[in-house]
Every structure is written in C-alpha cells, then in structure tokens.
Amino acid sequence: MSKELIFGHQNPDTDAIVAAKAFSYLQNKLGYDTEAVALGEPNAETEYVLAHFDEPAPRVIKTAGNEVESVMLVDHNEPQQSVSDLSDLTVTHVIDHHRIANFNTAQPLWYTARPVGCTSTIITQLFDQNNIEIPAKLAGLMLSAIISDTLLLKSPTTTPEDETVVKELAKIAGVDYESYGLDMLKAGTDLDSKSDLE
Amino acid sequence: MSKELIFGHQNPDTDAIVAAKAFSYLQNKLGYDTEAVALGEPNAETEYVLAHFDEPAPRVIKTAGNEVESVMLVDHNEPQQSVSDLSDLTVTHVIDHHRIANFNTAQPLWYTARPVGCTSTIITQLFDQNNIEIPAKLAGLMLSAIISDTLLLKSPTTTPEDETVVKELAKIAGVDYESYGLDMLKAGTDLDSKSDLE
Ligand SMILES: [Mn+2]
Ligand SMILES: [Mn+2]
Ligand SMILES: [Mn+2]
Ligand SMILES: [Mn+2]
Numbered sequence: 001m002s003k004e005l006i007f008g009h010q011n012p013d014t015d016a017i018v019a020a021k022a023f024s025y026l027q028n029k030l031g032y033d034t035e036a037v038a039l040g041e042p043n044a045e046t047e048y049v050l051a052h053f054d055e056p057a058p059r060v061i062k063t064a065g066n067e068v069e070s071v072m073l074v075d076h077n078e079p080q081q082s083v084s085d086l087s088d089l090t091v092t093h094v095i096d097h098h099r100i101a102n103f104n105t106a107q108p109l110w111y112t113a114r115p116v117g118c119t120s121t122i123i124t125q126l127f128d129q130n131n132i133e134i135p136a137k138l139a140g141l142m143l144s145a146i147i148s149d150t151l152l153l154k155s156p157t158t159t160p161e162d163e164t165v166v167k168e169l170a171k172i173a174g175v176d177y178e179s180y181g182l183d184m185l186k187a188g189t190d191l192d193s194k195s196d197l198e
Numbered sequence: 199m200s201k202e203l204i205f206g207h208q209n210p211d212t213d214a215i216v217a218a219k220a221f222s223y224l225q226n227k228l229g230y231d232t233e234a235v236a237l238g239e240p241n242a243e244t245e246y247v248l249a250h251f252d253e254p255a256p257r258v259i260k261t262a263g264n265e266v267e268s269v270m271l272v273d274h275n276e277p278q279q280s281v282s283d284l285s286d287l288t289v290t291h292v293i294d295h296h297r298i299a300n301f302n303t304a305q306p307l308w309y310t311a312r313p314v315g316c317t318s319t320i321i322t323q324l325f326d327q328n329n330i331e332i333p334a335k336l337a338g339l340m341l342s343a344i345i346s347d348t349l350l351l352k353s354p355t356t357t358p359e360d361e362t363v364v365k366e367l368a369k370i371a372g373v374d375y376e377s378y379g380l381d382m383l384k385a386g387t388d389l390d391s392k393s394d395l396e
Contacts, residue, residue: 100301103298104298104299107313108295108296108297109297109311110311110313111298111309113307113309115307129327
C-alpha cells in the first residue's frame with residue numbers, strides 16, 4: 001500500500017491538527033502507511049496545546065500531488081477548504097462532523113461522518129471499536145480538540161457522546177479537563193489576555 | 199423523535215430492499231422510529247428471496263414529504279437515484295458502498311460508507327459493533343443481498359469483509375450459501391431459465 005497524507009482544513013484549528021495526528025496513528029496501527037500534515041501553521045490555542053503535551057507541529061504542505069496519489073481528509077470535506085490540488089488526488093478516507101457539500105468521488109471510499117461536536121470524538125470511538133490503546137499524549141491532544149470545538153462542552157453542537165469521550169480521554173491523559181480546558185481556551189484568546197495584563 | 203422512512207434506490211435490487219429492512223430493524227433497536235419502504239416493486243430475484251424467507255415486500259412510495267420530514271438512505275446517495283422530493287427532506291443517515299456524487303446537506307449527519315461489495319455487509323458489522331443480535335430471517339435476507347451484489351463473492355468488488363460476513367450470516371440463517379446462492383441468482387434470470395425450459 002503506498003503512502004497517504006492525512007490533513008484537516010485550511011486555517012487549521014486544534015481539531016484539524018490533532019485529528020490528523022490521531023487518525024494517522026490509528027490508520028498506521030491498522031496497516032496503512034500515512035503521515036499527518038497540515039494546510040497551515042497552528043494558531044495560538046493549538047500552539048499552547050502542542051507545547052503542553054510536548055508534541056511537534058505537523059509539517060505544512062501547500063499541495064499533496066507532488067508527494068502522494070491518495071489522501072485522507074479529517075475535520076472537513078468541502079474541496080474549497082482542502083488542499084489546492086485535491087481534484088488531482090484520490091480521497092480514500094474521510095472522517096468528519098460537518099455537513100457534506102460539493103464533495104464528489106469517482107470511486108467508493110471509506111467515509112465516516114457523525115453529527116457530534118468534534119472529529120476527535122469520532123476518532124476516539126474508532127480506537128475503542130478497534131480495541132487499540134490510546135497513548136496518554138494522544139488522549140491529551142484529542143481531549144484538547146474536543147474542548148476547543150465544544151468550548152468545554154458548552155457549545156450547542158455538544159452531544160452526550162462528546163461528554164463521554166472527554167471523560168474517557170481525561171482519565172487516560174491524567175488531566176483535570178475543566179481547569180486545563182479553561183487555561184487552554186484562554187491561551188487561544190491570548191491577544192485579549194495580554195491586553196488585560198498590560 | 200419523529201418517524202423517519204428508510205429506503206434504497208429507484209429500480210431496487212435485493213440490497214436496496216433488504217438493507218432498508220435491516221437498517222430499520224437496527225435503528226429501531228437503537229431507539230429510532232423508522233419504517234423501511236421501497237421506491238419500486240421487487241425484481242424477480244428479490245421476489246424469490248422474500249418468498250424463500252417468508253418476508254413481505256416493502257410498501258412502495260413515490261414521495262416521502264407527505265409522510266415525514268426526515269429520511270435515511272441505504273445503498274445510494276445520489277439524489278437522482280432517490281425519492282423525487284428528496285430536496286424537501288432532511289437526510290439524517292446514509293449507509294452505502296457507492297461513490298459519493300451530488301450529495302449535499304445543510305446540516306451535519308450520520309454517514310457511513312465503506313468500499314465493500316454490499317450495503318448489507320456494512321449493516322451486519324454495525325449489528326456486531328452494537329452487540330445487537332441478528333434474527334435468523336434477517337440474516338438470510340442480508341446474506342441474499344451480499345450474494346446478489348457480489349455474484350456469490352465472485353465480482354471484482356468483493357472484499358475479504360464480504361466473505362467474512364457471508365459466512366457469519368449463513369451460520370445464523372442456517373443456510374448452505376453456495377447452493378442457495380446459485381438457486382437465487384438463477385431465479386433472478388428466470389426469463390432465461392423459462393426460455394431454456396420451453
Ligand atoms: Mn475544524
Ligand atoms: Mn472539528
Ligand atoms: Mn443496489
Ligand atoms: Mn448494494
């Protein structure tokens with residue numbers, strides 16, 4: 001099986017960065033050869049998350065066709081949010097929690113969408129279904145993505161599944177998700193925080 | 199939760215009819231209120247299958263908006279293969295093994311596509327994931343759908359997952375799938391068979 005790149009949407013948020021890393025880890029365990037990349041630099045919140053869990057930022061790509069023939073999309077499906085040369089590539093897998101729009105394929109593919117608060121919630125469920133252990137660091141990263149997308153389980157898109165998964169991941173990561181979550185969300189608004197301090 | 203209709207594509211084949219029945223059974227077990235219907239009468243092969251397992255043909259509908267607001271699609275996603283008033287309805291679930299084409303939603307939804315030989319293969323895996331027992335009759339019906347779509351596991355679209363599921367379902371149904379499968383496929387070509395006999 002030839003190598004595939006996995007990435008989230010342009011102007012990546014924490015879920016776009018983390019879901020790519022988590023899905024790549026899972027797919028490699030299942031026998032695929034994948035690398036998680038990103039379509040842009042991490043934002044302030046994601047930088048805080050990566051630093052907190054001592055995880056490097058993913059490599060940023062502008063096009064994928066110069067490296068691979070096939071790709072996997074996380075946290076998006078709309079081509080205008082994706083890599084610029086998507087139409088030259090085969091999408092083999094999509095994992096997402098958004099509406100489906102303008103996404104067309106020539107061949108059957110693996111597509112999992114769930115109407116939940118975060119892609120990382122769905123990926124956690126896939127780890128569990130496949131009985132694959134989630135490393136503590138990855139649990140912390142996915143926990144951060146869910147806190148980000150659901151605003152600490154308070155956004156209207158939050159579902160009972162997100163709540164269950166947050167508790168599961170917090171336990172694995174050994175994190176008090178409420179205090180960590182507040183610090184993390186505050187780091188994402190660090191311009192405001194700095195203004196307050198100055 | 200208000201009632202939803204579940205149906206396969208126009209000019210239904212055995213998978214379109216059976217997957218609707220199987221997904222409806224599963225979703226009702228999971229707490230939804232659904233009814234399996236069809237967008238056309240069963241073909242000769244499907245009639246043989248339904249008679250063999252003493253299962254009634256589904257009710258045929260031409261439009262869904264006169265009955266429900268939301269629907270679930272099985273074995274298709276392309277609007278031109280679906281109910282004529284699809285654009286007036288909310289699609290909440292799709293389970294399919296075809297390419298995705300011209301399928302757009304306004305809201306997030308539950309979508310499961312797998313690149314396997316038959317929708318009924320994916321539905322069987324969902325029963326197993328949810329630890330829901332498959333009744334013997336339903337196992338026989340889903341077995342028939344997989345035999346139909348994969349031409350008794352010989353079509354180029356057949357995957358190892360279809361083979362595994364066929365053996366699982368044959369055991370539950372108590373059916374010798376190879377001899378039953380040949381009879382069933384022959385029933386689907388009954389015009390030819392009749393010509394041979396006459
Ligand atoms: Mn996102
Ligand atoms: Mn997201
Ligand atoms: Mn079909
Ligand atoms: Mn089919």
